[in-house]
Amino acid sequence: MRVFVTGASGWIGSAVVPELLAAGHDVVGLARSDESAADVRATGAEVQRGSLDDLVSLRAGAEASDAVIHLAFKHDFSDFAGAGRTERAAIETFGDVLAGSGRPFLFASGVAMITPGRVVTERDASQAGGPDAPRGGAEPLALAFAERGIRPVSLRFSPTVHGEGDHGFIATIVGVARAKGVSGYVGDGSNRWPAVHRSDAARMVTLALEKAPAGAVVHGVGEEGIPTRDIAEAIGQQLGVPVASVAPDAAAEHFGWIGAFFGLDIPASSALTQELLGWTPTGPTLLADLGSGAYTR
Known part of the structure; x- marks a missing residue:
C-alpha cells in the first residue's frame, strides 16, 4: 500500500x-x-x-x-x-x-x-x-x-512510549528530579503507569x-502498569539522588504541569490487541531503559 x-x-x-x-x-x-x-x-x-x-x-x-x-x-x-x-x-x-x-x-x-x-x-x-x-x-x-x-x-x-532519545513524560520527570535533587513520586507511589x-x-x-x-x-501497551514509586526509585538510582514521597496537594508545585499526570492510576491491558494482531511486545521494559541510563546520560 x-x-x-x-x-x-x-x-x-x-x-x-x-x-x-x-x-x-x-x-x-x-x-x-x-x-x-x-x-x-x-x-x-x-x-x-x-x-x-x-x-x-x-x-x-x-x-x-x-x-x-x-x-x-x-x-x-x-x-x-x-x-x-x-x-x-x-x-x-x-x-x-x-x-x-x-x-x-x-x-x-x-x-x-x-x-x-x-x-x-x-x-x-x-x-x-x-x-x-x-x-x-x-x-x-x-x-x-x-x-x-x-x-x-x-x-x-x-x-x-519509551526508548533512547525519548523526550516525553519520563524525560520530563527525570529533568524534575535532576533540578530538584530528589526523585519524587506522588503519595505512596502505588499508582500505575502503562508503558x-x-x-x-x-x-x-x-x-x-x-x-x-x-x-x-x-x-x-507492553506493561500494564508500573508503580510510580518504582519509576522514581530507578531514576534516583541513576541520578544518585534520594527518593521521596510528594504529597498530592504539593505535586503541582514540585513537578510542575506534569504533577497532575504523574499522580494518576491508569493501568491498561493489551491482551485483546495481542490476540487480534498476533503481536507480542519484546522490547526492553521501562525500568530496564531507566536502568541502562537511556534517560540520564
Missing part, C-alpha cells in the same frame, strides 16, 4: 516509517520543516510538505494514498483546547477524503483517563466526545467513520494497518 503518515519524523512516527517500509509498503511522510523533511527522506520515504494546520496538504496526501496513519498532534499544553480544535479539523478532513473508499485510517489516541483506577481494555469506549473534549473528541469522531465506508482504527498508546517500548509500538501500528478491522481499538 501507499501510506500517508502524519508525524512521520516524530518520536513514534520515525519508528513506524521504517517498519512500514520493511513490510513492503510505500510511505509518504508529512513534513513541516526542512529538518523534518530530511529526516523522512533519510528513512527512504517520500516527503510531502505541510502541517496539521494546512488542511489542503492533508487532503492531498490522503487523496493520493491507499491508507492514512495519523500520528501527529500539537503537544501544546499552553493551548490544549486549540490543539484539540486542530486535531478535530484534521480528522474531519481525512474523513471527507476517505469516505466510501474502504481505505484504512489509523489514528493516534491514548489509554490514559478512559477508566482511571482500573485496568482499561480495548472494549472500554472513550467518553471524550465533542469538539471541546481532549484531542477534540477525535476517537469517537473517527471510529464513527466506519459508517461512512472507511476502515478506522484507534491506536491507543501508553502515556510512556511500551517504541520498537514494539511501531510493530503494532504496522500490524494494525494490515490486520485490524473497521472500528477496532488497539492498545500499544
Whole structure:
C-alpha cells in the first residue's frame, strides 16, 4: 500500500516509517520543516510538505494514498483546547477524503483517563466526545467513520512510549528530579503507569494497518502498569539522588504541569490487541531503559 503518515519524523512516527517500509509498503511522510523533511527522506520515504494546520496538504496526501496513519498532534499544553480544535479539523478532513473508499485510517489516541483506577481494555469506549473534549473528541469522531465506508482504527498508546532519545513524560520527570535533587513520586507511589517500548509500538501500528478491522481499538501497551514509586526509585538510582514521597496537594508545585499526570492510576491491558494482531511486545521494559541510563546520560 501507499501510506500517508502524519508525524512521520516524530518520536513514534520515525519508528513506524521504517517498519512500514520493511513490510513492503510505500510511505509518504508529512513534513513541516526542512529538518523534518530530511529526516523522512533519510528513512527512504517520500516527503510531502505541510502541517496539521494546512488542511489542503492533508487532503492531498490522503487523496493520493491507499491508507492514512495519523500520528501527529500539537503537544501544546499552553493551548490544549486549540490543539484539540486542530486535531478535530484534521480528522474531519481525512474523513471527507476517505469516505466510501474502504481505505484504512489509523489514528493516534491514548489509554490514559478512559477508566482511571482500573485496568482499561480495548472494549472500554472513550467518553471524550465533542469538539471541546481532549484531542477534540477525535476517537469517537473517527471510529464513527466506519459508517461512512472507511476502515478506522484507534491506536491507543501508553502515556510512556519509551526508548533512547525519548523526550516525553519520563524525560520530563527525570529533568524534575535532576533540578530538584530528589526523585519524587506522588503519595505512596502505588499508582500505575502503562508503558511500551517504541520498537514494539511501531510493530503494532504496522500490524494494525494490515490486520485490524473497521472500528477496532488497539492498545500499544507492553506493561500494564508500573508503580510510580518504582519509576522514581530507578531514576534516583541513576541520578544518585534520594527518593521521596510528594504529597498530592504539593505535586503541582514540585513537578510542575506534569504533577497532575504523574499522580494518576491508569493501568491498561493489551491482551485483546495481542490476540487480534498476533503481536507480542519484546522490547526492553521501562525500568530496564531507566536502568541502562537511556534517560540520564
